[in-house]
Amino acid sequence: MNNTDKLGTVIKSDVLVLGAGGAGMCAALKAKESNVDVLLIDKCGIGWNGQVPIGGGILAYVYPEYAKKWAENVTRQSNFFNNQDWTFAFGNYMHKSTMDLAAMGLTFLKNKGDINILNWGPNIYVTLFDAPKSLVALKKTAKARGVKMMDKIYAIDLLKNDGRVVGAVGLGLVDGKTYLFNAKAVIIATGNCGYMHEKTYSSVLGEGPAMGYRAGAQLVNAEFGSSYVWGIKTLGKELMGIHFYLYLENARGEKIMGKHYPELMVGKHSVYTFDPRVIDAMQKEVKAGLGPIYLNLMGLSDAEVAGLAEDRVEGLTQLMANDTMKLLREKAGINPSKERMEMWARYLYGGGGLRIDINGKTTLDGLYAAGSASSNSWSGGGGGQGGLGVQSAAVTGFVAGENAAKYAGENSRLDINVEQAKGMIDRVLNPMKHKGDVDAAEVAYRVHEAVVPMKYNRQREASRMKEALGIVQDARNKLSRVQPRDFHDLARYHSADSMVIAAEFTYSAALMREESRAGHFREDFPQRDDKNWFKWITIEQRDGAPLLATLPVPVENYRWKP
Amino acid sequence: MAIRNYDRKKCNGCGICVACCPMDVLRIDTAAKKAVIQYPKDCVACWGCESFCPQGCFDVSPERGRGELVSPY
Numbered sequence: 001m002n003n004t005d006k007l008g009t010v011i012k013s014d015v016l017v018l019g020a021g022g023a024g025m026c027a028a029l030k031a032k033e034s035n036v037d038v039l040l041i042d043k044c045g046i047g048w049n050g051q052v053p054i055g056g057g058i059l060a061y062v063y064p065e066y067a068k069k070w071a072e073n074v075t076r077q078s079n080f081f082n083n084q085d086w087t088f089a090f091g092n093y094m095h096k097s098t099m100d101l102a103a104m105g106l107t108f109l110k111n112k113g114d115i116n117i118l119n120w121g122p123n124i125y126v127t128l129f130d131a132p133k134s135l136v137a138l139k140k141t142a143k144a145r146g147v148k149m150m151d152k153i154y155a156i157d158l159l160k161n162d163g164r165v166v167g168a169v170g171l172g173l174v175d176g177k178t179y180l181f182n183a184k185a186v187i188i189a190t191g192n193c194g195y196m197h198e199k200t201y202s203s204v205l206g207e208g209p210a211m212g213y214r215a216g217a218q219l220v221n222a223e224f225g226s227s228y229v230w231g232i233k234t235l236g237k238e239l240m241g242i243h244f245y246l247y248l249e250n251a252r253g254e255k256i257m258g259k260h261y262p263e264l265m266v267g268k269h270s271v272y273t274f275d276p277r278v279i280d281a282m283q284k285e286v287k288a289g290l291g292p293i294y295l296n297l298m299g300l301s302d303a304e305v306a307g308l309a310e311d312r313v314e315g316l317t318q319l320m321a322n323d324t325m326k327l328l329r330e331k332a333g334i335n336p337s338k339e340r341m342e343m344w345a346r347y348l349y350g351g352g353g354l355r356i357d358i359n360g361k362t363t364l365d366g367l368y369a370a371g372s373a374s375s376n377s378w379s380g381g382g383g384g385q386g387g388l389g390v391q392s393a394a395v396t397g398f399v400a401g402e403n404a405a406k407y408a409g410e411n412s413r414l415d416i417n418v419e420q421a422k423g424m425i426d427r428v429l430n431p432m433k434h435k436g437d438v439d440a441a442e443v444a445y446r447v448h449e450a451v452v453p454m455k456y457n458r459q460r461e462a463s464r465m466k467e468a469l470g471i472v473q474d475a476r477n478k479l480s481r482v483q484p485r486d487f488h489d490l491a492r493y494h495s496a497d498s499m500v501i502a503a504e505f506t507y508s509a510a511l512m513r514e515e516s517r518a519g520h521f522r523e524d525f526p527q528r529d530d531k532n533w534f535k536w537i538t539i540e541q542r543d544g545a546p547l548l549a550t551l552p553v554p555v556e557n558y559r560w561k562p
Numbered sequence: 563m564a565i566r567n568y569d570r571k572k573c574n575g576c577g578i579c580v581a582c583c584p585m586d587v588l589r590i591d592t593a594a595k596k597a598v599i600q601y602p603k604d605c606v607a608c609w610g611c612e613s614f615c616p617q618g619c620f621d622v623s624p625e626r627g628r629g630e631l632v633s634p635y
Contacts, residue, residue: 202608448632
């Protein structure tokens with residue numbers, strides 16, 4: 001037994017993929033095509049984890065001959081704030097990635113044997129796939145092709161040697177063991193931060209960006225991406241359908257949308273579950289003391305309710321609305337035609353991620369990132385279309401997998417640096433020595449108090465964001481009084497830690513950006529300011545503290561110029 | 563608690579709930595071949611077990627094991 005073996009169970013591979021959701025699974029499958037040894041690990045059980053199985057099963061699609069025009073449209077929508085190289089590559093890759101996913105076993109809705117490509121709007125297309133079984137299908141293929149997998153391993157920190165990432169430290173959630181993974185290349189695909197606040201994004205808690213940051217990788221776009229949708233409170237779920245907004249009412253029973261957006265009550269409009277106007281109206285009503293907000297479908301027949309969900313996407317939202325109605329009746333015991341349902345604005349997600357180049361590589365050698373753990377600025381706030389999240393996971397996963405495998409093929413293995421590994425393990429296990437009676441859930445709750453309220457995170461303003469940062473600091477103080485009882489608790493401690501980091505970075509970057517752009521709205525700087533803010537904000541560790549810097553958008557090197 | 567009802571009788575021990583739980587709330591009792599709620603307070607109401615259980619064993623409510631959801635307003 002050598003010195004490294006004394007520190008924990010050592011497992012070697014060429015490519016190590018952290019996180020087996022959509023992005024990680026695609027990365028592992030693509031890396032394996034280069035015939036390298038690939039190990040895929042996840043804190044959940046592989047096949048049912050991540051965001052894809054619980055999502056809507058929509059995959060964005062762009063016809064290859066339209067890809068260039070698509071990229072140009074996204075560029076113009078984002079006011080040239082996007083990384084055009086990535087946008088262009090992404091647009092071009094979508095057809096191939098869709099075909100690859102089908103070949104890898106993903107079940108698509110088909111029409112006469114071909115994948116059914118549905119028209120969502122002018123030049124906007126999507127395909128539909130079996131979301132709940134998606135990762136099970138891909139796992140089966142990955143297993144057959146020789147991808148190794150380990151379930152219930154919670155990766156916490158990266159191992160480095162000579163400036164290169166050479167692996168990761170993980171905790172076994174079932175056996176309590178410490179694992180040391182040694183690889184030639186590592187891919188972080190653990191998602192961004194959903195703060196375990198609402199359904200769908202409960203499993204992504206910011207671990208990947210946080211461990212990348214601690215290892216010295218750069219993050220980007222932390223101020224963007226925070227979003228709210230309106231949904232059914234008791235079900236923790238949105239209600240897809242374009243006409244439901246007509247039936248939203250306040251506590252007094254007054255219809256709210258006509259009050260604030262009378263133009264929406266005349267003629268036909270498509271108002272989706274993520275339409276900001278609905279959130280605005282709900283927020284105004286609650287502020288005026290007229291909350292909570294309800295969806296009142298009482299007295300409507302099933303056919304009439306189905307009509308509200310009517311959509312141009314060939315019955316897609318109708319299907320989803322029917323599914324929600326079924327869930328309401330069967331699971332929540334609610335009969336929508338007999339009682340009204342409380343609705344609220346659901347906070348979904350924190351933004352940004354590890355900055356990646358066109359090859360999926362982060363700013364550290366040996367480290368790649370994919371999916372929402374990464375940020376390639378492809379959208380720059382443009383390109384609003386269903387299914388882009390999953391497609392982005394697939395494409396960045398394929399790109400990172402291919403390039404990490406190439407790197408692993410061209411570089412020899414660097415051993416684990418025993419001293420560095422020992423330091424990492426000490427850091428991971430150290431909280432067990434804490435004294436205190438705070439539970440990690442209380443830290444998470446405190447973080448929610450900072451990130452969920454719209455007064456902090458939707459209508460941003462300097463003094464309020466400082467207040468929110470104060471709450472985050474309080475959460476960090478509480479964290480020092482969390483005394484984990486066992487390794488399960490220790491994993492929860494580290495989840496809470498990564499959520500604190502995600503919230504800190506979001507507000508630090510949002511405070512720095514003194515303008516409004518895309519999903520970032522500042523009440524005190526309501527205009528877009530291209531003169532001073534045509535640049536991305538990066539975050540990296542310098543002398544133990546986060547250093548925020550700016551990176552001008554290199555538009556002079558891009559295809560399309562303002 | 564967030565998992566307000568778990569029908570142990572219906573459980574066939576397939577382990578999908580254990581696989582999809584992001585908080586390691588559920589475990590498998592290998593002797594009885596049944597899922598067990600090991601850490602009930604850690605449930606974050608993601609509805610994974612309820613959504614994916616092929617036997618329909620779970621009933622999840624939005625209230626967490628610890629604390630109400632923070633209001634967005």
